Amino acid sequence: MGHIVVIGAGQAGASLVAKLRKDGYGGAITLIGAEPVPPYQRPPLSKAYLLGDMALERLYLRPESFYAEADITLRLGQEVSAIDTAAQTVSVAGEVIAYDELALTTGSDPRHLPAAIGGELEGVFTVRTLADVDAMAPAVVGGARALIVGGGYIGLEAAAVCAKRGVKVTLVEMGERILQRVAAPETSDYFRALHTGHGVDIREGVGLDHLVGDTGRVTGAVLSDGAELAVDFVVVGVGITPSTTLAEGAGIVIENGIKTDALGRSSAPHVWAAGDCASFPYRGGRLRLESVPNAIDQAECVAANMLGAGVDYVPKPWFWSDQYDVKLQIAGLNTGFDRIVTRQGEGQVASFWYFKGETLLAVDAMNDPRAFMVGKRLIEAGKTADPAQVGDPGFDLKALMRA
Incomplete structure (x- = not known):
């Protein structure tokens, strides 16, 4: 049945191996992570976990028992030192491991x-x-x-x-x-x-x-x-950079991250990439997204494509940030906007709608889940909104979905 090796035990790596099993892959799977703990959520680290409101075990994406039950070999606290794409091997902890397919979900590194x-x-x-x-x-x-x-x-x-x-x-x-x-x-x-x-x-x-x-x-x-x-x-907190050192050392093409095609394939045969470390084709250019939703969606798409699905990855960008008692939710990408429409609610409720001409690009919604959800659905459906209606706090945003 073969052997799939995944390097990087973060959100993307954990999502990829789980999807492989869910889609019926019966071969061997090895997930290698540099950290000594099972894959965990990063967003709560600097918030609920640091505040003491979340226990360590609640950070884990899945119980450690999941990997054993799914027959996924976890190699934690181990650094991969090299990839040989010609021999289809990786070197880790003094051992050389052969793979049939390799996925790089190495994430990003802080500056x-x-x-x-x-x-x-x-x-x-x-x-x-x-x-x-x-x-x-x-x-x-x-x-x-x-x-x-x-x-x-x-x-x-x-x-x-x-x-x-x-x-x-x-x-x-x-x-x-x-x-x-x-x-x-x-x-x-x-x-x-x-x-x-x-x-x-x-x-x-x-x-x-x-x-x-x-x-x-x-x-x-x-x-x-x-x-x-x-x-x-x-x-x-001055940003992050895609973790591409391993890929570079293996001669894999880098372009704002590991360069992949729409299916998630890198320039090397049998080597794929997903998550923060990967850039992919998008609207005539290339895009790399640093977000949990992208890590999950792209990794699951790559897993399906490793099994022959042949489906292009089409991102549905959204992000969030929690600060004090404010939840910011962002839908879409605001690149190229030339107009902002403000929708003011009560207290700390507000949303800012990004337009380019008459086209809705993105929405920043603060404590306003309805604005976020309506904006997200419009953007994903390729629809726009009347700026005058958006800016009218008395207008029911849900009506935009029926237009």
Whole structure:
């Protein structure tokens, strides 16, 4: 029946192997992960888990017993050192494993601060893995002083959790505004007000010059405007990059991630890719999506195609972020928008609708699940909406679905 090897035991890898079994694959499956724990959810790490509201076992995507019952070999805490696409083997923990088909679901890696500006000091954290958050948790205590570097969603979520724990938070963003690369000014304004209302000191147009340390531990920061801060710990949220080192070493083509065709095949025979690490054809160009829904959907599509389905992957982009008591839900991709329509609800309920000409591209919905769901369905159906109706808080959005 053959042997399918999957490298990367995150959301995409776990979804892929489960789909293989669900679709009837009866051969051997090996799932290899660098971390010493079974596949787990990443989004709650920096929120519910860090706050102590979620136990470790609840992070797991499936009970560890699932893999044994499904006859999936888990190799955890092991790094794959090389892939030989000609011999169809991978080298892991001193062993060479043969495969018939290989899937790369290696995810992404956080960007780190350079050592030259203090990035290697103790007390400087990224928020990506269970180990990252376990290392950071003891520092997140009431009265501590934190510097958050980066005003994207990672940085803002970390700021929210720290503020809820009573930490004095300063957040710096080099761009003109928080969320500048991913959202409209209206969304930036909403979240700036939300965070400042919770006591977070947000400094936009200001970067980090360097960190200051004492006996190897961070004690302060000097900002690009010359301001000096005393800090007890630093959280770095300056983005992630696709994890492609293994693929590059194997001679697989990289283009903003592992380059795949619409089915999920890489440039190497019998090698596939899915999730954060993979880029795929989209509307005449290429796209790489960093989201849980994409990791699941793309991995399941690739699994089906490994078994001969021959179905192109068509993404249905959506994302979310939890900050304080606000749930942000995003439908679609806002690239190229030229107009924003605001729909204001009561209190913290609001949504921002992105249009290009008369075409609806995306929706940012804050505590407004109806706006999110209507926008998502319209976008997936290739439909648009009347901006005047969208902006009228008295208009029933559900009527758009009947148009």
